[in-house]
Every structure is written in structure tokens, then in C-alpha cells.
Amino acid sequence: MSSTDLGMPAVAPRGVGHLRGEQSFPAAARIALADSQLRRNLGHATRTIRTKRASVVAELDDWEQLRLAGEALKTATMARLDEHLERLEEAVQARGGVVHWARDANEANAIVTRLVAATGESEVVKVKSMATQEIGLNEALEAVGITAHETDLAELIVQLGGDMPSHILVPAIHRNRAEIRDIFLREMPGVDPQLTTEPRRLAMAARAHLRERFLRAKVAISGANFGVADTGTLLVAESEGNGRMCLTLPDTLITVMGIEKVVPTWQDLEVFLQLLPRSSTGERMNPYNSAWTGVTPGDGPQTFHLVLLDNGRTAALADEMGRTALHCIRCSACLNVCPVYERAGGHAYGSVYPGPIGAVLSPQLTGVEDNASLPYASSLCGACFDACPVRIDIPSLLVRLRARHVDEQRSAHRVPSAEALSMAAAAWVMASPTRFAAAEKASRAARLLGRSAGRISALPPPLSAWTASRDAPRPPAETFREWWSRNRGTS
Incomplete structure (x- = not known):
């Protein structure tokens, strides 16, 4: 595919991949609520992040103006998304990259597995990426004999533990240090048997484990926080430096990016790179902001592929109000203030996108009836809207999706419920x-x-x-x- 139709509900594909759970939210949440250790882990972690975020946000006199600017930029971008994506494609290709369009998760997985197989390599290193979690890329690679090594510390913990992420920013938020140490001792070859729960010791153990993989990997796979249409530049914001290793050492780099992540110009990043770190990690800026543009001879990966992922996004885009869920910059602020998420945790949502934003985004990507219980996973307290750096009105979206579910049930069943x-x-x-x-x-x-x-x-x-x-x-x-x-x- 060289182009895609945007905003056409008659042809927009539904999202597939890790967007649905095997149980309804109430059933899954009931199991999670019975786990007192899980509730303690979640309560401690979310309180810590909330406190840090409140402190750094209070430093800015113009925080509300920044939020309004972020909202306006996202609204304007979604209104002309097709134009911006075409400009991004042209800019990437002009700088030596190759652009692929994926209608859904299955098509994206087929593209990436084919590209990796063409290199002759049997393993890849990965930067933390919600998009690749969404499409189930690791499982698709494993099915064809390719091993994917997660390099983000939290993602590594989840992978070694045979687990699933439970938070957008901190995928292993449901684990405490004692549980992490036990996972490392059990799953990490050559780890010091005297490993303690001290954070520094745990981080050093992970560093030693990953360094060997960084140095031998020839292929890396990343997501992208933003893609700049004007220049074809992709950007990843991270805290550990693992992304920098993945984006510079391998010969081949493959980036999977949701189509909603595009921004028109570099100047737009001035707003988002103030909103994102304060809302996500409670920091004034990300420790590492890594940006790359196509291929630079003799410096970094010499082959670059960009996979632009739809997977239900054009269906959401067709809804004038629902498309605001696509404004999300994946900061996780709404999760950290949500009383429902804090008690039930991320796994109860079924989708890789948990919490309030997941409760509105996942049903729109899959179709409401495939995730009918998620819009009800909220008390409608409004804390998520107050915390959202781009002012997504999640409570109103939840009510709208509930109404849509009721209407669809009414039309599907002649006998009243x-x-x-x-x-x-x-x-x-x-x-x-x-x-x-x-x-x-x-x-x-x-x-x-x-x-x-x-x-x-x-x-x-x-x-x-x-x-x-x-x-x-x-x-x-x-x-x-x-x-x-x-x-x-x-x-």
C-alpha cells in the first residue's frame, strides 16, 4: 500500500491484536481486587508518580496554556491527518527510508517479520513501544523463529516474567522489588545469586544482561512518540538510554508508528516535549530524546523502515468526537489519578491500553461491542480530564460510548433487556x-x-x-x- 483512506467508516478496518480481553472488565476486576499485594503495589506506585507530577506541574505558570496549545495542535492535526501523513512519507523516503502502510495488526506483523527475515538475523532488540505491544509483534516474530529482546527495564521484567504490561508508562507497575529480584534470579542467566532488592543492584543486573544483546544485535525495532511531517524525523522519549543504544548500534532499524503520532512541524514538539515528561514521569524533561531522520551514511543504521499503523484508527477518526481519543500522547497521567485503575490494575482491562484512555480508545479501535464493558470501567469522577495534558474529555467519551453500546444492543435484540x-x-x-x-x-x-x-x-x-x-x-x-x-x- 502506498496510501491509505482516512475518515471513511465504510472501509476502515477494525483493530486486531492485543486490544481485547478474554473476560469482561467486571469479571477480570473482581479477580484483581482479591489480590491485596497487587493493590498495595499499584497504590504505592501511582501515589509516588502523582506526587512528582503535581510538583513539576506547579512550577509552570502557563501549564493550562500549554494544555490548551496541545489540544489545539492535536485537533488541527487530526483534521488534516491524511495530508500530514503523505508529507511524512515523502520526507522519509527523500532521506533514504522506506515507508510501509499497514491496515491492521496482521498486516503490520507480516511486514516486520518479512523485513527481519530478509536480513538473515534470528534476533532483534526492541525499544519500548505500545504500538508493537498492541499488534503482538513479539509473538509474531517468535512464530517464525525470531527472538525479540525487550530492552526497557520494565518491559524486560514483564518479558522475563512471562507477563503482560499493566501500565502505559511503567509496564511492570504491578510488581514490587522482591518480585523483580525473584524473576531475575529465576530467568536471567549468570545473575549474581546474592542479588538484593536494592534498585541500583537490580538495574546493574539488567544492564549486564542487556549489554551483550545490544552489542551483537544487527536489527532493532522501535516505536515513536512523534513523527515530524516536515522533515521525516522520528522521535523517541525515554529515561534509561536503552533506546539510544537500539537506535544507533544496529545496521537495520524498523519503526512501527500509529498514524495518529504525526505532528506537522518541529515547532510543535516545543509544546509536547514540555507536556509529556511532566505528565508521565514527573520530570522537567526526558533524560533521553532520540531523534533520527532517514539514513545517514556511516552513522547509525544504514537501512531504515517506517511502518505506519492504522489498526482501527481511521474508524475512530471518522467520529468527530471520538477522534479526540487519538490525541493521546501516551503519558499515562489518567491512569495514575484513576480510582478504578488504582484498585483493579491494568490487566483487568484486557487491552494493552488500560485505564481511562484505554476505556475509550480500545472500544473505538475494535468496535464498541468487542469491548462493551470498558466504557463502564469508570466512576465518571473527571480526574482523568483534569490530568490529561492535551485535555481529552474522557468522561464525555465514556458516556457517548455507553450510549452507543445501548443503541447497538437495542437494534440487535428485538426483545428488551x-x-x-x-x-x-x-x-x-x-x-x-x-x-x-x-x-x-x-x-x-x-x-x-x-x-x-x-x-x-x-x-x-x-x-x-x-x-x-x-x-x-x-x-x-x-x-x-x-x-x-x-x-x-x-x-
């Missing part, structure tokens, strides 16, 4: 002041159920579906109408 019947009954009662007043009085009978605890923790079916995951408040002894009549006269 129990929920639909309940809502219709409630609407009938509330439409009449007399009926509503009678229902209020009748509700006082439920006071007997909550007389000991002050709340109702169990109700008979079908109301048991509510109390299975939350308590119901005990009805008051006096209704509001009765209070008003007694204090202010007749109603």
Missing part, C-alpha cells in the same frame, strides 16, 4: 408526580434491610446486580416531598 425494562419502568414512574411520590413512600420499606449498617449490601434479583458490586444507600425516614410540605407548606 432487563435493564431496558427497568429504565422504562423508572421513566413511567418519574413521569407522574403522583406515581413518583408513591414510589418514594414505598421505598421506606427497604429501611429494614439497612438498619444495622446504615446501608444495603444485598438486594433480591434483579436488584442484586446492583448490590453485587456496590452498596445501596438506606432510604431516609422522611422523603424530600414530606420534608418540604412540613417545613415550607403544601407541595
